[in-house]
Amino acid sequence: MRFSQTLIPTLRENPVEAQVVSHRLMLRAGLIRQLNAGIYTWLPLGLRVLRRVETIVRQEMDRAGAQEVLMRAVQPAELWEESGRWAHYGKELLRMKDRHDRDFCFGPTHEEVITDLVRREVRSYKQLPLNFYQIQTKFRDEIRPRFGIMRGREFLMKDAYSFDKDVEALDVSYKAMFAAYQGIFQRCGLEFRAVEADTGSIGGASSHEFHVLAESGEDTIASCTNCGYAANLEKAVSGDTEVASDGTPEPMARIETPNKRTIEEVSSFLKVPVEQTVKSLIVETEEGLIMLVLRGDHVLNEVKAMNALGVTQLTLPEPERVRELTGVPVGSIGPVGTEITIVADPGTQMAGGFVCGANEAGWHLTNVVWERDLPAPRFVDLRNVTAGEPCPRCDSGTLVLHRGIEVGHVFKLGEKYSQAMNAVVLDENGREKTLVMGCYGIGVSRIVAAAIEQNHDDNGIIWPMALAPFQVMLLVINPKDKALMEAASALEKGLSAKGVDVLTDDRDERLGVKFKDADLTGIPLRVVIGGRSLKEGKLEIQSRRGGDPTTLSPDDAVEGLYQMVQQELALNASS
RNA sequence: CGGGGUGUAGCUCAGCCUGGUAGAGCACUGCGUUCGGGACGCAGGGGCCGUAGGUUCAAAUCCUAUCACCCCGACCA
Numbered sequence: 001m002r003f004s005q006t007l008i009p010t011l012r013e014n015p016v017e018a019q020v021v022s023h024r025l026m027l028r029a030g031l032i033r034q035l036n037a038g039i040y041t042w043l044p045l046g047l048r049v050l051r052r053v054e055t056i057v058r059q060e061m062d063r064a065g066a067q068e069v070l071m072r073a074v075q076p077a078e079l080w081e082e083s084g085r086w087a088h089y090g091k092e093l094l095r096m097k098d099r100h101d102r103d104f105c106f107g108p109t110h111e112e113v114i115t116d117l118v119r120r121e122v123r124s125y126k127q128l129p130l131n132f133y134q135i136q137t138k139f140r141d142e143i144r145p146r147f148g149i150m151r152g153r154e155f156l157m158k159d160a161y162s163f164d165k166d167v168e169a170l171d172v173s174y175k176a177m178f179a180a181y182q183g184i185f186q187r188c189g190l191e192f193r194a195v196e197a198d199t200g201s202i203g204g205a206s207s208h209e210f211h212v213l214a215e216s217g218e219d220t221i222a223s224c225t226n227c228g229y230a231a232n233l234e235k236a237v238s239g240d241t242e243v244a245s246d247g248t249p250e251p252m253a254r255i256e257t258p259n260k261r262t263i264e265e266v267s268s269f270l271k272v273p274v275e276q277t278v279k280s281l282i283v284e285t286e287e288g289l290i291m292l293v294l295r296g297d298h299v300l301n302e303v304k305a306m307n308a309l310g311v312t313q314l315t316l317p318e319p320e321r322v323r324e325l326t327g328v329p330v331g332s333i334g335p336v337g338t339e340i341t342i343v344a345d346p347g348t349q350m351a352g353g354f355v356c357g358a359n360e361a362g363w364h365l366t367n368v369v370w371e372r373d374l375p376a377p378r379f380v381d382l383r384n385v386t387a388g389e390p391c392p393r394c395d396s397g398t399l400v401l402h403r404g405i406e407v408g409h410v411f412k413l414g415e416k417y418s419q420a421m422n423a424v425v426l427d428e429n430g431r432e433k434t435l436v437m438g439c440y441g442i443g444v445s446r447i448v449a450a451a452i453e454q455n456h457d458d459n460g461i462i463w464p465m466a467l468a469p470f471q472v473m474l475l476v477i478n479p480k481d482k483a484l485m486e487a488a489s490a491l492e493k494g495l496s497a498k499g500v501d502v503l504t505d506d507r508d509e510r511l512g513v514k515f516k517d518a519d520l521t522g523i524p525l526r527v528v529i530g531g532r533s534l535k536e537g538k539l540e541i542q543s544r545r546g547g548d549p550t551t552l553s554p555d556d557a558v559e560g561l562y563q564m565v566q567q568e569l570a571l572n573a574s575s
Numbered sequence: 576c577g578g579g580g581u582g583u584a585g586c587u588c589a590g591c592c593u594g595g596u597a598g599a600g601c602a603c604u605g606c607g608u609u610c611g612g613g614a615c616g617c618a619g620g621g622g623c624c625g626u627a628g629g630u631u632c633a634a635a636u637c638c639u640a641u642c643a644c645c646c647c648g649a650c651c652a
Contacts, residue, residue, distance in 0.1 A: 330652040512612040
């Protein structure tokens with residue numbers, strides 16, 4: 001393809017709205033343009049990358065035995081009412097009405113549609129297992145779209161749904177998808193982690209997320225330095241099973257702490273380490289008020305709290321509201337003598353007792369011990385792990401934290417949808433059996449952004465070979481020179497015959513401009529075709545990743561470049 | 576949903592406070608010079624100053640409303 005005939009609107013300056021690297025570079029390299037908040041048009045170069053990802057996903061899904069279908073974006077409300085999600089999904093669901101005033105939505109996901117299809121078309125256990133996937137545009141009306149493609153509202157997603165006769169069979173389907181995902185991200189040339197994830201409001205047995213490691217990631221993931229344990233922070237647990245040891249704590253005492261409100265203030269005022277204090281958090285749930293008690297330096301994990309309490313809504317009210325509800329200013333709330341139900345993190349069972357609010361402004365209690373000074377509450381993990389804590393799975397490892405971009409999610413759904421929508425088959429005994437489902441998503445467009453987050457330098461994108469819009473860029477120094485253009489044409493022809501995609505920069509631009517754009521667009525191999533070196537029978541080949549340029553004769557160039565492309569692809573080939 | 580910010584040429588921005596015929600750099604067009612890492616000169620084209628009201632002899636500038644986009648927050652007692 002010729003640069004001069006393709007719309008590749010590169011930008012010299014940084015667009016103001018772009019905060020993260022991938023967003024900035026996608027705009028500057030001319031891959032995308034914004035249409036609306038969280039909605040982007042894919043330009044020719046960007047679309048080629050998107051297609052590469054799609055192709056890899058499609059090949060690996062096919063290989064794993066999934067069948068491709070295409071469900072449509074617009075879905076009738078009836079199905080969502082059947083599953084119960086019409087009422088529960090909230091504002092992220094883009095709802096609309098047709099001319100007959102009937103309700104529809106633009107699908108953010110397709111569990112209902114596929115379950116409806118399967119219940120209509122599948123009758124017998126003999127037809128199982130089944131796994132359908134599609135690559136489709138989704139719309140989620142995000143509260144705050146940001147980071148360009150990374151958290152857009154309209155995006156491209158691969159979603160797959162498996163149907164099995166029982167949980168054992170689901171396990172097989174799940175493992176196959178897990179393996180396929182590893183192959184996909186590996187082929188994309190991405191550094192990623194599969195982590196255990198919270199199953200969230202959907203419930204279900206188990207779930208893994210696939211994260212591309214990048215500083216700009218919106219998620220935090222914890223992994224073990226020694227064993228394979230890795231989990232989303234929402235789910236990660238500490239191996240630190242600190243329980244009350246022996247030793248006789250002092251009796252509980254009431255101490256005046258004038259104007260000391262925060263943990264830090266109280267801790268330094270009383271000269272007690274924060275590890276010996278607790279914080280008492282009042283949360284509002286649909287089940288009413290709950291007091292959560294955590295060690296002073298620990299951070300509440302709301303997902304864990306919601307799971308532990310069995311609630312779907314949990315908010316930390318504003319300080320004024322807490323005062324209204326309890327009659328005590330936030331800094332002085334404590335578990336002793338309260339009538340609110342208490343749930344505590346195991347980390348509050350410290351041997352020497354703890355410091356907590358006295359439920360009276362300006363007073364705290366010290367040496368408080370569960371059971372001795374107040375009834376023991378239910379203890380359950382409520383907090384975020386921190387870096388350096390022991391691994392929960394092995395003896396010698398410690399946890400490290402990374403930032404990650406979630407690009408894939410596999411999920412054992414169980415019978416949530418099949419039961420609600422009555423998707424059944426007849427088993428060996430002629431009995432109706434509810435199907436057991438799994439669902440598996442990949443953010444196809446997000447992978448493009450994630451790949452850039454992980455592969456760039458100050459000058460622009462550095463595409464992994466497998467995702468590059470073109471593998472080779474021919475940089476013709478002077479396109480008016482017929483000999484040079486002929487050399488370029490010959491190379492284009494030879495390479496495309498071998499399946500290598502070539503972009504030829506034939507613009508009548510200064511050399512510096514072309515080099516800058518070549519760097520920006522990140523095409524992995526760059527061939528400089530100039531009069532001087534061509535006369536010497538040499539072509540200069542430079543990898544975008546850096547390193548010394550190599551030279552090839554025009555006769556060897558096609559084969560040489562082809563080999564270089566193949567070599568780099570082979571590095572990430574899935575097994 | 577709350578708070579903040581910005582809307583002026585394709586892009587990045589000045590002008591607004593203190594009202595008086597709309598600017599710069601880059602990009603674009605033409606000519607010339609130059610040209611193996613974002614050249615230079617000359618000459619050009621391009622903007623209802625987001626939109627709608629209002630104040631005024633006069634509004635990009637002041638006031639009101641509205642829309643859009645961006646950022647922060649929606650959590651640590």
